[in-house]
Amino acid sequence: MNVIKYPTQEDWLEIIKRPAIDTRELSERVAAIITEVRSDGDGALRRLSQKYDGAELKEPLVSEEEFAEADANVSQELKTALEVAKSNIEKFHALEIREPQMIETTPGVLCWRRSLPIQKVGLYIPAGSAPLFSTVLMLAIPATLAGCSEIIMCSPAGEDGKVNAATLYTAKLCGVTRVFKVGGAQAIAAMAYGTETVPSVYKIFGPGNQYVTEAKLQVMRDGIAIDMPAGPSEVAVLADDTCEPAFVAADLLSQAEHGPDSQVLLLSNSETVIDEVLTEIERQSELLPRRDIASAALRNSTAILVSSLDEGVDLLNEYAAEHLILAVNNAEAVADSIVNAGSIFLGNYSCESAGDYASGTNHTLPTNGAARAFSGVSTASFMKTITYQQLSEDGIRNLAPVIETMAAAEGLEAHRNAVAIRREYIG
Amino acid sequence: MNVIKYPTQEDWLEIIKRPAIDTRELSERVAAIITEVRSDGDGALRRLSQKYDGAELKEPLVSEEEFAEADANVSQELKTALEVAKSNIEKFHALEIREPQMIETTPGVLCWRRSLPIQKVGLYIPAGSAPLFSTVLMLAIPATLAGCSEIIMCSPAGEDGKVNAATLYTAKLCGVTRVFKVGGAQAIAAMAYGTETVPSVYKIFGPGNQYVTEAKLQVMRDGIAIDMPAGPSEVAVLADDTCEPAFVAADLLSQAEHGPDSQVLLLSNSETVIDEVLTEIERQSELLPRRDIASAALRNSTAILVSSLDEGVDLLNEYAAEHLILAVNNAEAVADSIVNAGSIFLGNYSCESAGDYASGTNHTLPTNGAARAFSGVSTASFMKTITYQQLSEDGIRNLAPVIETMAAAEGLEAHRNAVAIRREYIG
Numbered sequence: 001m002n003v004i005k006y007p008t009q010e011d012w013l014e015i016i017k018r019p020a021i022d023t024r025e026l027s028e029r030v031a032a033i034i035t036e037v038r039s040d041g042d043g044a045l046r047r048l049s050q051k052y053d054g055a056e057l058k059e060p061l062v063s064e065e066e067f068a069e070a071d072a073n074v075s076q077e078l079k080t081a082l083e084v085a086k087s088n089i090e091k092f093h094a095l096e097i098r099e100p101q102m103i104e105t106t107p108g109v110l111c112w113r114r115s116l117p118i119q120k121v122g123l124y125i126p127a128g129s130a131p132l133f134s135t136v137l138m139l140a141i142p143a144t145l146a147g148c149s150e151i152i153m154c155s156p157a158g159e160d161g162k163v164n165a166a167t168l169y170t171a172k173l174c175g176v177t178r179v180f181k182v183g184g185a186q187a188i189a190a191m192a193y194g195t196e197t198v199p200s201v202y203k204i205f206g207p208g209n210q211y212v213t214e215a216k217l218q219v220m221r222d223g224i225a226i227d228m229p230a231g232p233s234e235v236a237v238l239a240d241d242t243c244e245p246a247f248v249a250a251d252l253l254s255q256a257e258h259g260p261d262s263q264v265l266l267l268s269n270s271e272t273v274i275d276e277v278l279t280e281i282e283r284q285s286e287l288l289p290r291r292d293i294a295s296a297a298l299r300n301s302t303a304i305l306v307s308s309l310d311e312g313v314d315l316l317n318e319y320a321a322e323h324l325i326l327a328v329n330n331a332e333a334v335a336d337s338i339v340n341a342g343s344i345f346l347g348n349y350s351c352e353s354a355g356d357y358a359s360g361t362n363h364t365l366p367t368n369g370a371a372r373a374f375s376g377v378s379t380a381s382f383m384k385t386i387t388y389q390q391l392s393e394d395g396i397r398n399l400a401p402v403i404e405t406m407a408a409a410e411g412l413e414a415h416r417n418a419v420a421i422r423r424e425y426i427g
Numbered sequence: 428m429n430v431i432k433y434p435t436q437e438d439w440l441e442i443i444k445r446p447a448i449d450t451r452e453l454s455e456r457v458a459a460i461i462t463e464v465r466s467d468g469d470g471a472l473r474r475l476s477q478k479y480d481g482a483e484l485k486e487p488l489v490s491e492e493e494f495a496e497a498d499a500n501v502s503q504e505l506k507t508a509l510e511v512a513k514s515n516i517e518k519f520h521a522l523e524i525r526e527p528q529m530i531e532t533t534p535g536v537l538c539w540r541r542s543l544p545i546q547k548v549g550l551y552i553p554a555g556s557a558p559l560f561s562t563v564l565m566l567a568i569p570a571t572l573a574g575c576s577e578i579i580m581c582s583p584a585g586e587d588g589k590v591n592a593a594t595l596y597t598a599k600l601c602g603v604t605r606v607f608k609v610g611g612a613q614a615i616a617a618m619a620y621g622t623e624t625v626p627s628v629y630k631i632f633g634p635g636n637q638y639v640t641e642a643k644l645q646v647m648r649d650g651i652a653i654d655m656p657a658g659p660s661e662v663a664v665l666a667d668d669t670c671e672p673a674f675v676a677a678d679l680l681s682q683a684e685h686g687p688d689s690q691v692l693l694l695s696n697s698e699t700v701i702d703e704v705l706t707e708i709e710r711q712s713e714l715l716p717r718r719d720i721a722s723a724a725l726r727n728s729t730a731i732l733v734s735s736l737d738e739g740v741d742l743l744n745e746y747a748a749e750h751l752i753l754a755v756n757n758a759e760a761v762a763d764s765i766v767n768a769g770s771i772f773l774g775n776y777s778c779e780s781a782g783d784y785a786s787g788t789n790h791t792l793p794t795n796g797a798a799r800a801f802s803g804v805s806t807a808s809f810m811k812t813i814t815y816q817q818l819s820e821d822g823i824r825n826l827a828p829v830i831e832t833m834a835a836a837e838g839l840e841a842h843r844n845a846v847a848i849r850r851e852y853i854g
Binding site: 134223353361402 | 758774817828
């Protein structure tokens, strides 16, 4: 890690800057994939799966036999763990379900709002270097709680033509309707526009590589909703001398092992803490199977010695970390002063892994500073809200002067007339 | 209007299809504008305002003198109307403000969520053929309720170099921090990236023409959030023989006068109703100052005779109208069966104009079928949610086996270790 001591506020912009990704060439390749899927459907999925995943795709839909096989291949220990995680995630995500809200804004004018499930949603689960069955929990549980009637999932098959067993088991456990063995930009295109076997959906969720992210941005132009723009995962830790340096090091490494492009930021008001954390990172990383990935990520990462925790908080509010660990005294008060972050972990025992898997919060979170304006995935992400209004004769009588004045001032005579004709009818 | 009688379900796809817009050429022109603003800031804004709005832009920021002049130029009648509308919109939008939600998902594992204002937001208010001060109400009121600390607004100046007086008056009334006399794609670029005088914001709201919409989609790629993709405005009316054909005609015309690309759809199970509405449209449109615009819109619009109201509901759920008027008997029951719409107007007295101006609901709504997955603008649109978790020693003890099992199964050893090291420390 690079160590920066007492940066000035002018240096912050450089510190919070994430590496830029040039998407121009990528953009054309993804556009070509989308065009191919739109014009040739399942045929295109077969060709592209062969080309990119090395998988021969006979039948994209995962069969009941494959689910049964997956069930047999998942250990009882993992099944039990998944049950606990599912229960915690359900408890937390169920808090969001709300009754309709109604108010009479003016006598005779009733307004209300109601949240309804998005009927058809698509979940993308990457395979890559680690099977991400935990992401199935994080997407399928809120989709089911929201009441989505069609929850499809795409995940690339390996060279053996199969989707990871734990991924399939978790999909079944959490109410996914159908799973398709398709990955990459072609999966996003299939869910956006439909093929002979893959149905089109209204909103697409899930992480993925640059191709997947670019495809999500491209299909958005055709009115398909997406969960959020996604970039490399990141963690920031604010630590003071009440932290356990070994814990902080473990947390930084757990983020760094995601990929060489992971972002890791350590802020402390104590040089000793920074030194001890760096020493612990050296020690612990020796023991990690993914130490090469973690080392690559850490080479691009930064430890910052700040003059005070308050200054650290200011910098963190500019940075807007996806995950923010507060390994400080009185973490509750510090958390209250954070206004930009995806998810916050308070105190020495709240490691990011807890939220990644089983505390109950969602791990699909805004990266790359998007936490300034975006929220993580929640049950609300799988719903949309309709507003309603009902005016009685009294309502028209009371509001007509207001509406007619405003419509006339906007020069919209037909808008004014729609009220005037009713007002005159009532008399 | 085109009249279609008893279409089969196969015809629906054609009926619900909105006109496609080819954005390729547009896309390059908008990209060039964005590049110019990013590299030359205020200088670019001056050149582009001259070029596109014919306005000489000396100082982009609207001054206190200009606000005072606007105040003097708005009638007391309009000011009173704006106060009533503001009060209704505030009442409805305040319903959304929520206390943080907290739950102990497992003993020792506390999870909660808190909604916080997006600190900096930008509102775009087009000028064009009608001054849209009502949109200022619809964006600035929820922004202020949400608690956004910086609420800037861009609106193009006319050839006299001034922004519409009612627009400025409403901005001041509703808590807009600063107004800039900039329009079009250049305004979106300025709010996304900042210039010498226009600050950059985290989320951009507001309607606009194709240039504005395209610019919003392009800046989204740099992590700027936008309210929603926007298309031409639209209304669908479901009417049975309890409707007042003159009211329905007035509602269709009020939508049609927005622009020649407005979408209007009438569904009825009664041929008589359709005939009477069409006759009324002829009669009423003669009296409208914007009748040419309305006629153009109606030429592309459709009246559909359906075999039953149930069938009408099914078609409307496929269509997902921005505005949906239910001029039918027992509108409440019918409204309950609608799952896709932006805002619903129940019964003969609930005209779209009411929601456009003053009932209390928001008029910034998803168009072009986006209501299948998007909600209209609300107070929540100006907020984002942070999730939190705090584990005690007990929490680690209770959850460690679950997290370690799952992390190991995903092959993420550093994730497992972050929990194991704490578990071992506690002993």
